[in-house]
Amino acid sequence: QTIVRLADYRPSDYLIDRVDLDVRLHPTETRITATLGLRPNPAGEPGAPLVLDGDELTLVAIALDGQPTGPGAIEVTPRSLTLHQPPQRPFVLEIETQVNPSTNTKLMGLYRSNGVYCTQCEADGFRRITYFLDRPDVMAVFTTRIEGSRDAAPVLLGNGNPVAQGEAGPGRHYAIWHDPHPKPAYLFALVGGRLGRVGSRFTTMEGRDVEIAVYVEPGKEGRADFALDAVARSMAWDERTFGRAYDLDVFNVVAVSDFNMGAMENKGLNIFNDKYVLASPETATDADYANIEAIIAHEYFHNWSGNRVTCRDWFQLCLKEGLTVFRDQEFSSDERSRPVHRIAEVRTLRARQFPEDAGPLAHPVRPQAYREINNFYTATVYEKGAEIVRMLRTLLGPETFRAGMDRYFTTCDGTAATVEDFLAAFAAESGRDLAAFSRWYAQAGTPTVAVSGTYDAAARTYTLTFRQSLPVVATEAAAGAAPQPLAIPIALGLVAPGGGPVAAASERVRDGVFVLDRAEDALVFTGLDAAPVPSLFRGFSAPVKVEHALTRDERLTLLAHDRDAFNRWQAAQSLAMEVLVVRARANAPLAEEAGTEGAGLAAALATFLDGEALADPAFAALVLTLPGEQEIAQAIGAEIDPDAIWRARQTLRVQLGRDLGPRLLALREALVEPEGAPFSPDAASAGRRALRNAALDLVTAADPQAGTALALGQVENAATMTDRLAALATLSLVPGAAREAALARFGETYRGEALVLDKWFALQAMIPEAGTLERVRGLMHHAAFSLGNPNRVRSLIASFSLNNPTQFHRPDGAGYDLTAEVVLALDGKNPQVAARLLTAFNTWRMVEGGRRLHAEAALRRVAQAPGLSPDVSDIVGRSLA
Ligand code: DPP
Ligand code: ZN
Helix, strand or coil: CCCEEHHHCCCCCEEEEEEEEEEECCCCCEEEEEEEEEEECCCCCCCCCEEEECCCCEEEEEEECCEECCCCCEEEECCEEEECCCCCCCEEEEEEEEECHHHCCCCCEEEEECCEEEEECCCCCHHHCCCECCCCCCCEEEEEEEEEECCCCCEEEECCEEEEEEECCCCEEEEEEEEEEEECHHHCCEEEECCEEEEEEEECCCCCEEEEEEEECCCCHHHCHHHHHHHHHHHHHHHHHHCCCCCCCEEEEEEECCCCCCEECCCCEEEEEHHHCCCCCCCCCHHHHHHHHHHHHHHHHCCCECCCEEECCHHHHHHHHHHHHHHHHHHHHHHCCHHHHHHHHHHHHHHHHHHHHHCCCCCCCCCCEECCHHHHCCHHHHHHHHHHHHHHHHHHCHHHHHHHHHHHHHHHCCCEECHHHHHHHHHHHHCCCCHHHHHHHHCCCCCEEEEEEEEECCCCEEEEEEEEECCCCCCCCCCCCCCCCCCEEEECEEECCCCCECCCECCCCECCEEEECCCEEEEEEECCCCCCEEECCCCCCCCCEEEECCCHHHHHHHHHHCCCHHHHHHHHHHHHHHHHHHHHHCCCCCCCCCHHHHHHHHHHHHHHHHHHCCCCHHHHHHHHCCCCHHHHHHHHCCCECHHHHHHHHHHHHHHHHHHHHHHHHHHHHHCCCCCCCCCCCCHHHHHHHHHHHHHHHHHHHHCHHHHHHHHHHHHHHCCCHHHHHHHHHHHHCCCCHHHHHHHHHHHHHCCCCHHHHHHHHHHHHCCCCCCHHHHHHHHCCCCCCCCCCHHHHHHHHHHHHHHCHHHHCCCCCHHHHHHHHHHHHHHCCCHHHHHHHHHHHHHHHHECHHHHHHHHHHHHHHHHCCCCCHHHHHHHHHHHC
8 A cells, every 4th residue: 555645746747628428327337438638737747658547447448539549558457547658739538437336335436325326536436437637636627428217317417507418218318417617526426316306596696596406315305495495595605704606507415325424515516415414303403403504514615615726636635624614614603603613613623633633543634644545534634624724814813814715715716726825825915924823734733732820919910821832743754753833823811800801901912812823922911900810712712732720710700701602611611621530530439429529510500500591501501511521531641441431420410410400400491492383493492402401411310210201201202303312312321121112112213214213323322331232233233224324334333432432442342342343344345434433443542551452452453354445454554553
């Protein structure tokens, strides 16, 4: 397996300007004729051989400028097609290949999902359709003729605009699509199948009348309306917020049930995992609605950040992904609640990206080397990538940021760009030197910022000292060079000890932001009559770990009085985290009380709930939610015992449930939806449901018997899947007959609803009990389970391996064994999903010695298995390195 390095980038020796595809769909013998308009690249090496990429391809025929190629002129394997002496002028290659969509279990290239033909070409799936220069800096204008059976594929969709359709012999028809925008092959797509459709129209700010449509399995059209509406809202938002309008006459979204990722931004033809399209109150939770809206927006926003401006090479993946995640996060913040959404973003970052950045798979947001690019669609590239863009806005201010974005889109439109091009637009617009800032893209690892504050009563000054330290991260590309200081924007303010703002100034704080751009720095505030409480990293202004020894009273002041909602939530989290870490480190037993610190937290939360739970239930639900087990593990850092972490968390949950019980029950009553109220998936309604269900969960932790009765009633009578599933999740934590009966009933009720069963699989896989392993093994034989469907694998197996820390890390190693076993069983079918599952071992070096030995043994078994895919062999290799 060869290593690809950023430093080795060279332009392609040839370019392809035009692609005419003729695809004759057939379940097992699909024929593709590709007519490629090629020319030597002036920036390439003159006379070089032309090497086209392929993967599992069968060549049927080839012609050069309409003539058969001479003997020895070409060399063909399933993985490449080489033309030894290509003409040094524009020329045309006509290539006919044959593929079998029905046996394509990798779900890359052309495959069938429930009988529907569809494609997935990012990152390098197009080479599984025809021989091509399958790299994102080769951009062509595509015209696609799709021919299929009228009966099996009445709907035929391609990129761009439809230009013609008609009969194609007995029982067959065709459609021709033309995409005028040059694009890399990874944005190619086609769909053919029996599909239901919902549609509407959108008029762009430029006056273009766009037909938008969402295609789903016939009969599920009623569940596509929310996604359709989200498309229109996304289009309007991108015009309003970034001045970006849509650029084709149609925009299609197609939902398929077998999909490796969440969705794909193919030009004008987004293909989605149906989990992120289909929604009804009876089958989808509020979280599903929020995800659908966010992912519809994400893929739509790629039309500019990804498609109009694409990536020069795959090292620049964050250029489109980090930026587009930032854009979809902003969209969700505007459409919903900004502080609530920010907290959700940070929780994801801390639960997924921080561990990745601290483990053997750590890599910079722009990696310097890879063996398998599909393994770099990571939390680091996406989530940390988005944080970098957000920091840029914080550094430059919203106006300059927007001007920089405009400049980037304008100057790079129609090109395959780099991170340097992106930063150059902001440097030009702001006149700032972004060199220290640009290190965020190059240096892996989560920085730590240590802060201390001192008050000088005589001088009436307050001094904040900041010190940044960066982990030394060795990657395959670099042996852990000494990291250089980053430019870290710190949004901050001072709060008076009794609440209220402090009118103190420092000229180094501009618009509430101080930029720490050296290893150590100090800020002096003058004119203070008392020691203030500093509120730092407001809104989580940088993706760092903060070491700041605030007292309990100072944290309580922030919880009660800070004007920054994020830091109010953070204060509660920090108070809880201190209790959790102490108990987990001490390996404390399960208890009714988490000590005086626990009682103090409960008292503070009581005051908080009394004051404002009803005013913002969504925020209150987040304040009540304790840091997750992964986050606690990160805070402890080494020799982790997942059981001790779980016990610490459970003890605190019990205490909160007991001390806050009457309040929580009263809140549940106060927040009941009036009988017959129409369902709304909006943020306010979802927030009320979230707080009711958070209350149920804590009440049940403290009093399982009473809680079970409440939860059983809710499972039976819930009007929404949100409430039904939340109650079932609460019940799932109380062992006994009631739980088993409720689970069985749920499974029976939804036996025909794959996406609902996924929730049911996931919930059972996350039960923190020793019996779960056998339960998961049993469910693998469930009629609805299949290793061939990525959603099933993620819901049952990945939920266990990635989201059930006590059971994945069982002391006897059986959780590791199960995971390794499934990885190996899956690898022959779908290496991408297998490799993703294997990342569950990401934290193996952090766990205590006994478990660590078992984890290592399981990893070594995977490593030694014959015939590993490049995907799995890359992950296992880095995990053990
Ligand atoms: N479809 C994936 C995403 O949108 C990869 N581009 O993030
Ligand atoms: Zn994306």
